Amino acid sequence: MSDLAVSPVERHAVPLAQGAVHLTRFRPQGRPRGCVLCWHGAIESGRIFHSRSGKGLAPWLARQGYEVFVADQRGRGEAPPRPARGITLDQTDVIVDEIPAAIEACLTLSGAARLHLVAHSWGGVLLASSMARSATLRDRVARQAYFGTKRSVKSWTPQRLLYVDLIWKGLAPLARGVCGYLPARALRWGSDDEYAGSHRQGADWVRPRPWVDRRDGFDYAAALANGGLPPVLHIAGAADRALGHPDDVARFAAECGPHRQRHLALGRDQGLSRDYGHLDMLTHPNAMQEVFPTLVEWFEED
Numbered sequence: 365m366s367d368l369a370v371s372p373v374e375r376h377a378v379p380l381a382q383g384a385v386h387l388t389r390f391r392p393q394g395r396p397r398g399c400v401l402c403w404h405g406a407i408e409s410g411r412i413f414h415s416r417s418g419k420g421l422a423p424w425l426a427r428q429g430y431e432v433f434v435a436d437q438r439g440r441g442e443a444p445p446r447p448a449r450g451i452t453l454d455q456t457d458v459i460v461d462e463i464p465a466a467i468e469a470c471l472t473l474s475g476a477a478r479l480h481l482v483a484h485s486w487g488g489v490l491l492a493s494s495m496a497r498s499a500t501l502r503d504r505v506a507r508q509a510y511f512g513t514k515r516s517v518k519s520w521t522p523q524r525l526l527y528v529d530l531i532w533k534g535l536a537p538l539a540r541g542v543c544g545y546l547p548a549r550a551l552r553w554g555s556d557d558e559y560a561g562s563h564r565q566g567a568d569w570v571r572p573r574p575w576v577d578r579r580d581g582f583d584y585a586a587a588l589a590n591g592g593l594p595p596v597l598h599i600a601g602a603a604d605r606a607l608g609h610p611d612d613v614a615r616f617a618a619e620c621g622p623h624r625q626r627h628l629a630l631g632r633d634q635g636l637s638r639d640y641g642h643l644d645m646l647t648h649p650n651a652m653q654e655v656f657p658t659l660v661e662w663f664e665e666d
Contacts, residue, residue, distance in 0.1 A: 371391040376473065378465050380461055383439075388434040404487050406554070409556045413482075413484070413646065439557065447558060452561060467504055485511065495594070508596045509662060513608065515615075522605075524609070536563060546558035591621055592623070593621060595623065601644075603641045
């Protein structure tokens with residue numbers, strides 16, 4: 365596999381009616397073999413895809429010849445506005461405004477007609493939700509890869525009781541009520557904070573309830589019931605017992621309706637060096653040799 369040089373990283377702001385989505389751009393030297401947009405999950409930023417030392421999936425894909433954009437949603441990284449009491453933005457705004465604007469900006473900047481999408485965790489739920497609302501948006505997407513993406517959590521494990529039931533659905537609403545937003549960084553629950561509305565909606569969807577928008581009643585599952593979602597590589601960590609349990613990942617894939625799909629459970633049973641978890645499938649040093657090449661294979665598959 366090629367290991368091309370990468371041009372200096374660029375930063376772009378995509379302005380919206382309130383605030384802006386930020387894009388970090390990794391450009392290969394030479395003609396790109398494709399365009400990729402990476403979307404992070406809840407209480408994290410685009411840093412899940414690239415470290416300050418130049419490691420991670422995004423720079424790795426750029427070295428393979430792809431032009432890669434990593435998004436920071438509003439309120440993440442340095443994208444304004446920062447989470448605070450009185451900010452009314454929520455995940456519906458991400459689905460309706462941020463994702464379509466970011467995709468169009470990536471296509472405009474790259475000159476590509478279509479792109480690939482890569483998501484971690486809740487980011488995949490947001491991407492699928494956005495495409496459920498827009499057939500035009502689906503036409504702009506070639507292939508997708510979702511790392512540890514689940515919506516509702518039904519798998520019963522001790523880890524699920526701690527991270528999902530106690531923290532996300534129990535303690536987090538209390539912290540949100542006190543601060544007016546979810547202070548995940550201060551509580552050491554995540555790498556970035558969350559708008560109050562986004563957490564409220566996300567905690568609602570994590571429960572085994574219909575995939576329906578609490579703001580306008582849009583039924584996402586019904587919109588995808590007859591197909592239309594671009595092909596998805598659904599990736600789960602074999603050691604992920606709470607935030608992206610393989611059974612919950614498979615359940616979300618089914619909820620997205622009929623679509624071309626492939627499933628991977630990253631672990632020793634598949635000949636890998638370790639059973640990967642929710643974060644280290646993207647951050648462990650071995651992932652560069654054992655996990656990342658699978659994306660290129662998926663992107664290039666006929």
